[in-house]
Amino acid sequence: MKKLNLFYLSFLAIVIVLFYIFVDNQFYKSILIYIMINAINASMLNILFGYTGVISLGQAAFYGIGAYTTGILTVHFGCNPLLTILIGILIASFVAFLVGYPTLKLHGHYLAMATLGFGMILYIFFNEFSNYTGGPSGLVGIPKLSLFGFGLDNEDKFYVFISIYFFIFSILLELFDKSYMSYKLKFIKESEFASKSFGVNVSRVKLIVFVLVAAVTSLTGSIFAFYSGFISPVSFNLKYSIDIFIMATVGGLGSIVGGTLGATMLTAFPELITNFEDYEMIIYGTLLLIIIMFFPQGIAGIFKKFWGRYVKS
C-alpha cells in the first residue's frame, strides 16, 4: 500500500482553517462552501469516470433527488431533517440501480446517454409536479439542519459543518485512492477483458460504484438544500451535470486532487470575470477539449509532472 498524501490533506486543512479565521466576508465564505460542495460532486464523478471509466452525464439528477427529497419531505410533511437525508440516499441508490443495471451490462457508453436522458426526465418532473416541487419558481422554506443540538442557522456555523464534512470526505477519498479497490477500478478502465479474465465481475463492480456515487451525490444534495433553504430546478439541470463533468476532467481524471482542483477553478472563475455567462460554454468547452486531447491526466497530471515530489496523487 502506498503512503497517504499527507501534504494534500494538511494543505486542505490549513486553507480551510485560515479562511475561517481571516476572511470575514460572507460572500467569499459562500463561494468556498459552493467550491466544497462542487468538489465533492466532482470527486465522486471522478471515481466513476476517471477511475472506472464510466461516463455519467446525469450527476445533477442524483444531486437533485437528494435536495428535492429533503425539500419536499421537510416542507410538506414536516419530517425529521436527518431522516430525509437517509430517505434521499435510499431513493437515489435505488434509482441509480434501476438506471445502471441494464446499461452497465452493455459494452460501450449506453450509460452516458441513459443518464443524460434520465437527467432530462427528472428536470421535467421537477418542473411539472409543481404541487410538491413548486415548479420552475422553486421550493422555499426548507428548515435549517440541526445536529446534536447545534443549529446550523448561519453562514459561519454552516461553513464549519461543511468543512468537516468535506475534510472527512477527502480523507476517505485519499484512503480509497491508496486502497486495493482503486486499483481494481483502474484495471477495469484499462481493459475490461483483461480484468474479466482475472476474475473481476466487471458489470457488478461498475454497478456498485455507480450506486455508491449516486448515494454520496444525493447526500451532498440534501446538505445543499439545508444550506440554501431554497431549491429550484435550475440548480439541477443538464448544465450542472456538464459542469461537474468538466470539473472532474479538467482537474484530473483518476487523481484525488483532480476533483477539488477542477471544482475550485471552475467555481471561482465565473465569480472573478464579469460577463462570464456569455462566453461560458465556449471557454468551458475549449478547456475540456484541450485537456482531453493533449493532457488526459488533467491539471493535476500537469502538476504531477513538474512537482512530482510534492503532489502525489
Next chain:
Amino acid sequence: MQFLYSGITSGSIYALVAIGFNIIYNTTGLINFAQGEFVVLGGMLMYTTLTMFGLNIFSAFLITFILMFLVGILFERVFLRYVRLKTEINLITVTIALAIILRGIAMMIWGRDSLAVPSYVEEKTVLLVGGSITSQSLVVIVVCFFTAIVLSTFFKYTKYGKAFRACHDDQVASTICGIDVNLIRMLSFAIASFLGALAGAIVAPITFVTYTDGVMSGLKGFSAAILGGLGSFWGGLFGGFLLGVIEGFFAFILPSGFKDAFAFIILLLILFVKPSGLFGKKKAVRV
C-alpha cells in the same frame, strides 16, 4: 388520428438524426454527442442564408450543406484524429466538448432567441382520414424517405458504401484490402453532419431553431437509434417514426409538459428490456 400525422412528422426528424448516429457508430464505434448540435447548426445556417443574406432556397440549401459537410470533416480530421490517447472514453469526451463549443458558438452568433425560418413551400393543409397534415410536414416526410432510399442504395450498391460497411465489420481487414479507413471515418462524420443539417434545415420552418435545441434532438435521435437497434440503418428509420408516433400519442393524452420525458422513458425501457433494439441484427455486446 391527428397525433399519428404529427408523430410521423417529428418522427422523420428523429429518424434522420438516428441514421446520423448509426453511420458514425458503424464506422467508428463511437456515439457522437454533437449530432444534435449539427441539427441546430443546419437550421441556423438556413436562417442566415435565407433571411439575413436573402438568398434563394436552392443556393441557401447548397451553402448550408457544403458548410456542414466541412464541419463534419473538420470534426474528424482536426479534433478526433489528434487526440493523444485514443481510448473510447477520450474520443467520446471530445465529442461532448465539441458539442458544448458548438452550442456556445451558436449562442454567440445567433443569440438566445428562437429564429423563424420562412417556409419553403406554399402553406396548405391537406385533409386526411381523421386529421390533417400541413404541406410543410409532407416535405419533411418526403425528404426523409428520399434520403433513406438514397443512402441505403449508396451503402448497398456503390463501392464507397461497401467500404463503409467493411469498416464496420473489421477495420484491420479493410485496411489490408486497401480501404483508406481514415478517409472512411472522415466521410462518415461528414455524412452524419450533413444528415443532421438536413434534418435541422427542413424542420426549422415548423419548430423554429433555438441554440439549446441540440440536446433534445440529439437525445431523441439517440433514443430512436436505440429503439430500432443501434447500427441498423432501417432500424433507425423505423425507430424514429415509432418514437415520433408514441410521443405524439402521449402528448395527446397527457399534459404537454411531460411530452419530452417519454422519449427518455422509452429509451430506458428499451435498454432494460431489449438493449439490441427492435431490429438490431447483432446483440449489443455484453460485458
